[in-house]
Amino acid sequence: MNFKGNGRSKSYKEPRAMKEIHAIRIKHYEETKNLSREEYWKKVHSEAQNLIKKYKVKIKELAKV
Secondary structure, eight states, X not given: OOOOTTSOOTTOOOOHHHXXXXXXXXXXXXXXXXXXXXXXXXXXXHHHHHHHHHTTOOOOOOOOO
């Protein structure tokens, strides 16, 4: 068998939802690619806290070990 390209036929049309997911993942990668591991997790934690406040989510915090 002789496979060429990425295995998709030329007539394949990516669904809109998948295009959106790919765009979000690329944007996220570009925003975080130069962050250290510590910076990345601080950013994630900060964004999560903002969403929790914005949507008034009730979360029971676990005891810190």
